[in-house]
Amino acid sequence: MTTQTTGTITPAASRRFRPARRGAQASPGRSGRRSPLPVKLSVLFVCALWIVPTLGVVITSFRTVDAANSSGWWSLLAHPGGLADLTTGNYSKAIEQADLGSAFFNSVAITLPAVFVPLLIAAFAAYAFTFMRFKGRDALFIVIVSLLVVPNYVAFVPIIKLYSDVNLNGTFPAAWLAHIGFGMSLAVYILRNYMATLPKDVVESAKIDGASHFQTFYRLILPMSAPALASFAIFQFLWVWNDLLVALVFVGPGDKQPITIATNNLFGQQGTGWELVTAGGLFSMLVPILVFLTLQRYFVRGLTSGAVKG
Amino acid sequence: MVSQVLSTVLTVLAGVAAALVVYWVLNKLAEALPGPWENRIKPYFYVAPAVAAIGVYLVYPTIITVINSFKNSDGSRFVGVENFVKLLQTPAFRQTLLNTLLWIAIVPAACIVVGLFVATLADRLSFRAEKAAKTIIFMPMAISAVGSATVWRFMYAAQPAGQPQTGLLNGIVTAFGHDPVPWLQQSTLHSNSLLLMVMLLWGQAGFAMVLLSAAIKGVPAETLEAARLDGAGEMRIFWRVILPQIRGTVITVFVTVLITVMKVFDVIYVTTNGAFNTNVVGLEFFNQLYTNYNYGYASAIVVMLLIAIVPIMIYQIRHFRAEEPA
Numbered sequence: 327m328t329t330q331t332t333g334t335i336t337p338a339a340s341r342r343f344r345p346a347r348r349g350a351q352a353s354p355g356r357s358g359r360r361s362p363l364p365v366k367l368s369v370l371f372v373c374a375l376w377i378v379p380t381l382g383v384v385i386t387s388f389r390t391v392d393a394a395n396s397s398g399w400w401s402l403l404a405h406p407g408g409l410a411d412l413t414t415g416n417y418s419k420a421i422e423q424a425d426l427g428s429a430f431f432n433s434v435a436i437t438l439p440a441v442f443v444p445l446l447i448a449a450f451a452a453y454a455f456t457f458m459r460f461k462g463r464d465a466l467f468i469v470i471v472s473l474l475v476v477p478n479y480v481a482f483v484p485i486i487k488l489y490s491d492v493n494l495n496g497t498f499p500a501a502w503l504a505h506i507g508f509g510m511s512l513a514v515y516i517l518r519n520y521m522a523t524l525p526k527d528v529v530e531s532a533k534i535d536g537a538s539h540f541q542t543f544y545r546l547i548l549p550m551s552a553p554a555l556a557s558f559a560i561f562q563f564l565w566v567w568n569d570l571l572v573a574l575v576f577v578g579p580g581d582k583q584p585i586t587i588a589t590n591n592l593f594g595q596q597g598t599g600w601e602l603v604t605a606g607g608l609f610s611m612l613v614p615i616l617v618f619l620t621l622q623r624y625f626v627r628g629l630t631s632g633a634v635k636g
Numbered sequence: 637m638v639s640q641v642l643s644t645v646l647t648v649l650a651g652v653a654a655a656l657v658v659y660w661v662l663n664k665l666a667e668a669l670p671g672p673w674e675n676r677i678k679p680y681f682y683v684a685p686a687v688a689a690i691g692v693y694l695v696y697p698t699i700i701t702v703i704n705s706f707k708n709s710d711g712s713r714f715v716g717v718e719n720f721v722k723l724l725q726t727p728a729f730r731q732t733l734l735n736t737l738l739w740i741a742i743v744p745a746a747c748i749v750v751g752l753f754v755a756t757l758a759d760r761l762s763f764r765a766e767k768a769a770k771t772i773i774f775m776p777m778a779i780s781a782v783g784s785a786t787v788w789r790f791m792y793a794a795q796p797a798g799q800p801q802t803g804l805l806n807g808i809v810t811a812f813g814h815d816p817v818p819w820l821q822q823s824t825l826h827s828n829s830l831l832l833m834v835m836l837l838w839g840q841a842g843f844a845m846v847l848l849s850a851a852i853k854g855v856p857a858e859t860l861e862a863a864r865l866d867g868a869g870e871m872r873i874f875w876r877v878i879l880p881q882i883r884g885t886v887i888t889v890f891v892t893v894l895i896t897v898m899k900v901f902d903v904i905y906v907t908t909n910g911a912f913n914t915n916v917v918g919l920e921f922f923n924q925l926y927t928n929y930n931y932g933y934a935s936a937i938v939v940m941l942l943i944a945i946v947p948i949m950i951y952q953i954r955h956f957r958a959e960e961p962a
Contacts, residue, residue, distance in 0.1 A: 361760040369757050369765075372750070373772045376838065380776075382790030382804060397800050398807040399790055428640065435644040439651040444689070446655045451686035460679035466687065471956045472949050473694050477899045479921055479938045481697035483704060483931050488692075498647065507693020514686050539678060540663045568780030570902045571922070586782045590906055593785070607786025611779050618778035622771065626846055 387604035388412040394601055416605035420592070426606055428581070429588035433567060433613075435498055436577070436584050440505035440566045441559055447506070448513030448558070449551065453543045455514070456521040457529050467518070470511050478508045482575050489576065500576040501584075508572070509562050520554030521547060556624040560617065567614050585610045658685065698942070704935035711931050719936035732915040735829055739900060739916060742830070744893040746837050748886060751844025755852055756874060758845075770849065774842030781839075781902035788835050788907075794818040823913040832914060835903050840896065844889045851885035852878060891948060898941060917941060 385399040390413055402408045421427050454460070455467055485504065489495045494503075524547065532542045548555075566572075570586045579587050589610045592603050618625065662681040666674050708715045723729045754773050758766045776784065793803030797815045801807045806816040820828045855878055863877045879886075901918035908914045910923065917937060924934040 361762070365757050365760050366765075369754065369761060369769050372754055373769050376773050376776065378804070379787045379791050379838070383787045386790060386802075394802065395800070398802055398804065400804060400807060431640045431644055435640075435647060438644070438648040442648065443651050443655050446652060446659075447685045447689065450659055451683040454679040454682035458679040458682065460676070463679070466683070468953060468956070470690065472953050473690060475895055475945050475949050475952055476694055476698060477895075477938070477941055477945065478693075479899065479918070479941065480701045481693050482925060483935060484697040484700040485693065502651070503689075504693065507689045510686055510689040511694065514690075538663075538667070539682075540660075564778055568778075568783075570780065570782060570905070574922075574926075586780055589786070590782045593906065603786055603789070607783050611783040614778040614780070615775065618775065619771070622774070626850075 383604050383607060387416055387601070387608050388414065389601065390415070391601050416601040417609065420602045420605040420609065423602065426585060426588055426609055429583055429585040430609070432498075432582055433584040433586075436501045436505075436573070437563060437566045439498075439502045440509075441562045443502065444506045444509045444513050444562065445555060445559060448510060448517050449548060449555065450543070451514045452517035452521050452551075453539075453547055455518045456524075457526075457542075457547070458539065470514055473511045474515060478504075478572070481507070486575065495576060496578050496580065496582060498577075498582065501573060504572050504576050505562070505566050505569075509565070513558050513562070516558050517551060517554050520551055524550055553624065553627060556621070557627060560621050560625045563617060564614050655685075701935045701938050702942075704931055705939040707932050707935075709928075709930040709932045715932065719932045720940070723933060723936055728915070729920065731913055732910075732917060732920045735826065735913070735915060736898070736900075736917045738826055738829060739833060739836075739897045740894065743833050743836055743840070743897045744890050746833070747840045747844040747893045748848075748890060750837065750841040751848045751889065752886075754841070754845045755849035756878070759849065759852055770842075770845065773845050776839045777842045779839065782906050784835050784839060784903070785906040788838075792819045792831060820908050820914075821912045826913070828908065828912055829914050832903055832907060835907075836897070836900060840893055844893065847885055847889050848882065851882040855881045891951070895945070895948065898944060 382399045385402055386394050389399070389402070389408075390411060393408065393411055455463060481504070486495065489500055494500045528546060528550075529542055532546055537545070567584075568586065569584075570590065573584050573587055577583060577587075579591060583591075589603075589606045592606045659682075662684070663678070666678040666681050669677055704711055705719055706714055706716060708718075754769065758769045761769065779787070790802065791804050793801070794806050794816045795801050795803075797810075801810055801816055803819070805819060810816055819831055822828050859877055859881070860873060863873045868876065899918045900916055901922060904910060904914055904916055904919050905922065910916075910919050917940070921934055921937040921941075924930045924937060
């Protein structure tokens with residue numbers, strides 16, 4: 327969630343986790359024993375702790391202003407009679423009044439290029455780092471590895487000045503380029519580590535068949551790297567979509583603002599009721615949660631193969 | 637709205653197409669070169685855009701930021717180490733540093749503890765129960781700080797005494813007949829900072845859990861069986877057999893969360909904005925930049941952050957070198 331990091335990654339991770347692909351029997355807990363009750367209860371307890379806060383916002387988002395102000399959201403659990411009064415009105419009101427609809431599309435416009443362009447750029451670089459020989463290759467890659475942990479804060483002042491020279495501040499490309507730059511070292515790192523696990527003879531035989539590097543990359547390596555591409559895409563997507571800081575600095579509030587800024591503005595406005603804040607907040611979470619739930623498998627695979635963005 | 641959708645789609649396509657064209661042209665250029673030069677130059681063409689992006693957005697700014705940190709607020713003249721000295725002399729900034737240290741001391745460790753707890757226990761549940769539990773713990777990772785601030789309002793909110801409470805914590809407190817507590821304003825013993833840390837923990841614990849869980853499943857079953865045959869209890873097995881074998885992953889998770897915490901900004905920005913002594917370095921940087929327009933101070937804060945990150949960087953490179961087959 328609160329990720330503006332270019333994260334740390336332990337290269338070891340990919341290797342370390344590979345043995346995990348064993349049957350469930352290998353798992354410490356599954357040596358043919360049934361799970362004891364205390365274990366079940368403990369897990370249930372932690373899960374409840376994790377869900378309760380979210381429950382509050384979900385329930386409140388469907389309550390009327392009066393109901394939300396006159397009793398806590400949990401009272402609805404005790405008196406289910408109030409269920410009849412629930413409404414979706416808050417959502418339509420929030421989307422209209424706070425102009426969240428437009429902010430939503432701004433988020434889409436900022437996020438998609440900021441995900442796909444670095445993916446392509448990084449894939450080319452990763453291909454060269456993995457399958458081509460050139461002077462300074464290893465040194466250059468070490469530099470990229472070390473830059474993984476440099477906080478993007480360093481870039482703000484210099485890049486604002488750079489942008490103002492070319493009138494880029496407050497535009498979509500300002501955000502795209504920033505996200506491309508900030509995500510690049512991680513992207514190259516993840517993709518190169520993945521490509522290094524692909525069989526080298528595939529490239530060799532393609533070369534013998536007369537394929538150029540461009541063709542080999544495009545026809546063979548890119549499709550074969552799909553899992554790594556997917557996991558970086560999900561990272562970058564969640565990062566950019568949920569980003570507040572880069573958007574505040576390079577896009578700013580206004581007609582280009584993404585949904586994080588728009589929702590945050592709802593907090594600040596005096597007299598904005600709970601109902602709008604909750605509906606707005608949930609609206610902003612909708613896409614990342616959907617993406618997360620549908621692509622969780624790739625996300626987890628990416629994490630466990632060492633693709634960690636702090 | 638329709639035009640916005642259309643232009644969105646078009647920009648995405650144009651962006652990706654432009655990137656592809658750049659590579660196609662670079663590739664053609666390389667192929668036009670005579671014989672050996674083609675293969676000598678082509679790799680550089682392939683890595684150039686990525687290296688340029690990293691150079692412009694990380695390397696160049698780092699150099700400028702280090703220089704700026706020795707300049708005055710608008711960068712017009714050099715002032716030596718004055719920014720650092722003045723910042724460190726300000727009591728407020730020292731409090732900010734102290735708060736950040738508290739975050740660093742508590743959050744990464746707490747993430748490991750919660751992550752290990754859930755990963756170890758969920759591993760003993762049925763497959764479906766394990767998956768459900770993990771999804772629940774993991775999901776907040778998809779929620780932005782703005783979203784999580786919305787969520788946690790319904791835990792921490794305080795209404796004046798006598799009025800119905802909308803925050804669960806005060807709902808509980810008042811149910812026991814006490815006065816409601818404005819939680820995020822309680823700076824005694826940094827308790828409000830602790831409540832904000834809970835928000836970050838809520839988001840990051842799932843990440844820790846996923847990595848640790850994968851590591852635990854990778855522990856060879858033979859070692860566990862051997863320990864069981866020797867009569868070791870489950871607790872002992874966890875401490876003596878499992879934990880030593882997943883040490884590497886624990887460190888990875890710790891370092892990753894550590895870096896997140898060192899730069900934590902948005903959780904605090906969207907809740908207290910640093911008031912009631914909850915300020916941290918990341919937020920102070922933002923405020924020096926945007927509220928005070930003091931580029932010198934802002935740069936000096938980033939440089940301090942960089943210095944703190946150097947050991948992690950060295951660790952990172954060493955680790956990479958050790959893992960890379962020569």
